[in-house]
Amino acid sequence: MVKEIERAGFPVVQMCNLIPVATTVGSNRIVPTISIPYPLGNPADSKEHQWKLRYHRVGVALDALATDIEEQTVFKVKI
Incomplete structure (x- = not known):
């Protein structure tokens, strides 16, 4: 499905x-x-730690969305 959406220009x-x-x-x-x-x-982590993880990963995804790429790219995230 990802390829079809991108093929449509998104x-x-x-x-x-x-x-x-x-x-x-x-x-x-x-x-x-x-x-x-x-x-x-991770539900075993504190709510604060979960929030930091989510905030960071969604931020990386938004940066990836705005990045021009020529080939498949796996974006780096903090552990």
């Missing part, structure tokens, strides 16, 4: 934790997430 960022799958299906802008059941957080 840039897309795929946030996922299975980077090899995203590259195989042709996603162009990829932002790594944390895990399958909790991609943008």
